[in-house]
Amino acid sequence: MEKVIDKKVLLKVDQLKQYFPVKTESIFKPKAFVKAVDDVSFELFEGETLSIVGESGCGKSTTGRAILRLDEPTDGKVYYSGQNILELNKKEMRKLRGDLQVIFQDPFASLNPRQTVKQILNEAMAIQNVVEKPKRMDRMLELLGYVGLPPEALDRYPHEFSGGQRQRIGIARALAVDPKLIICDEAVSALDVSIQAQILNLLKKLQKQFQLTFLFISHDLSVVRHISDRVMVMYLGKVVEIAEKKDLFDSPLHPYTKALLSSIPVPNPTLKRERVMLTGDVPSPIDPPTGCRFHTRCPFAVENCKQVEPALREIRNNHFVSCHRAEELAQ
Amino acid sequence: MLMFIIRRLVQTVPVIIGVTFVVFFIMQLVPGDPAVLLAGEGASKDTIEAIREQLGLNRPLYVQYFDYLMNLANGDFGVSLKNSQPVLDEILVRLPITLELALFSILITIVLGMGAGIISAVKPYSMQDVGVMLVALIGISLPSFWFGLMLMYFFSVKLQILPVAGWDSLLHVILPALTLGAGGAAIVARMTRSSMLDVIRQDYIRTARAKGLRERLIIYKHALRNALIPVITVVGLQFGALLGGTVLVESIFAINGLGRMIVDAIRMRDLPMVQGGVLFASLIFVIVNLFVDVFYRFFNKRIELN
Incomplete structure (x- = not known):
């Protein structure tokens, strides 16, 4: 069942940081920053689906946007096919955007309400000049076919479609420029569960068909379990664990991942499960806890966790975790 | 679209009638008598009365108002009190x-x-x-x-x-x-x-x-x-x-x-x-x-x- 991924790195994110300045109460105080993404590094292999999970505000969407330079990151490097795209100038970046596409969460907000589907698709192709003008009409019909929309859809406006159909339009739009990598930012979160499954299966089918690589950002673990090859867990702007999906779901190492996984509802009331409950709220990303950022809520925290920030270490094969006590707790 | 424009046009009729009503009665509340102003200072009571009669200002207000509306409907906006030119x-x-x-x-x-x-x-x-x-x-x-x-x-x-x-x-x-x-x-x-x-x-x-x-x-x-x-x-x-x-x-x-x-x-x-x-x-x-x-x-x- 498991897909075989040849380990060719398509995208390498290196120490990515995204800080947003916040208003301070006094002009004499030093400027404060929300450290939305703080020193995040990971690799994305060609043809795989890597999911980023975590609760709201952990920096998963910000990571996606920073990679695409939709918000200019504060620091770090993002290598795409060996090239640091953060160093590209505007023109080079525009050209590269054909390779990197994005699908947003809200299918109502991500399509211009004043453009027909035809205009939406056509514009995408025109900018990147992927298809010659006379062939564009055929290409548009082909795209609609891929995402399961009728040809009549071309002359309609986004508001004439349902949420699921709009998301299909969004996917067709992303495909229009022949991308290599698609960042799906909560791409199914706004949809009904039944529609979610349809869209997820569509994404899987398209991935196979066009050898796409997905960076799948989601807070929904069931969805992540369905679509991913590997999973990366984030907490307060940091990566806490990265592993193959099966490995992560079967034997999570980080206490936070364990808590997160035990929160997945199981549709079986007789099943007794051990639940890891977390107390307290997520601390403020403006002034995150010292040492391990999770120590304030971690049931296993010791003195060392408050002082020293744990590095991301490979504990098992391809299983990285940033926890001082990972080995201990694994037993 | 055409239906919409026609409907909107019909809706303007009561608005216009409302405007005539407000303008007409507000002017009645403004102090000062047009007849007195027209007759000039020191004019006799009879003269003023005659001017009122002539302009129809001595009739009840509602009669004046309906008269005004009827004239409007015929495209007649009346004549200026000042120089008797059509308004x-x-x-x-x-x-x-x-x-x-x-x-x-x-x-x-x-x-x-x-x-x-x-x-x-x-x-x-x-x-x-x-x-x-x-x-x-x-x-x-x-x-x-x-x-x-x-x-x-x-x-x-x-x-x-x-x-x-x-x-x-x-x-x-x-x-x-x-x-x-x-x-x-x-x-x-x-x-x-x-x-x-x-x-x-x-x-x-x-x-x-x-x-x-x-x-x-x-x-x-x-x-x-x-x-x-x-x-x-x-x-x-x-x-x-x-x-x-x-x-x-x-x-x-x-x-x-x-x-x-x-x-x-x-x-x-x-x-x-x-x-x-x-x-x-x-x-x-x-x-x-x-x-x-x-x-x-x-x-x-x-x-x-x-």
Whole structure:
């Protein structure tokens, strides 16, 4: 069942940081920053689906946007096919955007309400000049076919479609420029569960068909379990664990991942499960806890966790975790 | 669309009748008797009484009002109490002047206002944004009679590049139109800015960026077109305020337009003239609103469907 991924790195994110300045109460105080993404590094292999999970505000969407330079990151490097795209100038970046596409969460907000589907698709192709003008009409019909929309859809406006159909339009739009990598930012979160499954299966089918690589950002673990090859867990702007999906779901190492996984509802009331409950709220990303950022809520925290920030270490094969006590707790 | 326009036109009829009602009865509340003013000071009681009789002012008010309405329905706006000229003739001379002034003013409002709003919204919270918005705030705060006089002093008296007052050439239009349009431009600028900022944060703007679209195209093609709807509404409303403003501006710049005519007529208690003038002014306003509604529908495809 498991897909075989040849380990060719398509995208390498290196120490990515995204800080947003916040208003301070006094002009004499030093400027404060929300450290939305703080020193995040990971690799994305060609043809795989890597999911980023975590609760709201952990920096998963910000990571996606920073990679695409939709918000200019504060620091770090993002290598795409060996090239640091953060160093590209505007023109080079525009050209590269054909390779990197994005699908947003809200299918109502991500399509211009004043453009027909035809205009939406056509514009995408025109900018990147992927298809010659006379062939564009055929290409548009082909795209609609891929995402399961009728040809009549071309002359309609986004508001004439349902949420699921709009998301299909969004996917067709992303495909229009022949991308290599698609960042799906909560791409199914706004949809009904039944529609979610349809869209997820569509994404899987398209991935196979066009050898796409997905960076799948989601807070929904069931969805992540369905679509991913590997999973990366984030907490307060940091990566806490990265592993193959099966490995992560079967034997999570980080206490936070364990808590997160035990929160997945199981549709079986007789099943007794051990639940890891977390107390307290997520601390403020403006002034995150010292040492391990999770120590304030971690049931296993010791003195060392408050002082020293744990590095991301490979504990098992391809299983990285940033926890001082990972080995201990694994037993 | 045609049905919509017809329906809107029918809706304007009660509005116009309402306007005649209000204008007619408010003029009755204004102190001063037109008969006394016409007869002149020291006229005998008999003379005044005779004038009343002649003008029909001695009849009950509701009779006068219905009489007035019936005449209106026949296209008869009455004759001026002052010089016995038909009111309609006078209005038709004055109206084009006011319309021209209003048109140039609204043009200034739209061009200056939207331009400034876009400049602000493209780089929010930057120096250029703060600067433009400061000027807009000043524009809203300045009373037009003072602003008009200042413009007059600076451009006509000091620099002597524009005429002081009157209404002869296109050069004469500039200062009054600027005076009249400035306040509206400031409001439109602020509206455009906030509306643009709203739209720029939308995902489809991000999508457009992600596609690799040029920033200029993102702003004009995607952002501005979506941001325009509330701005159109404001421009329409602003046109109403502008008509009120003509009263002041026409007086300052000695322009013989509809606004000044109404002011003079009120001073003379020239009832038919006031009624005719106000009626026409409200007619213009109603028509402009109709245009805004139609334009709005045309622009927002979603409204048309619902």
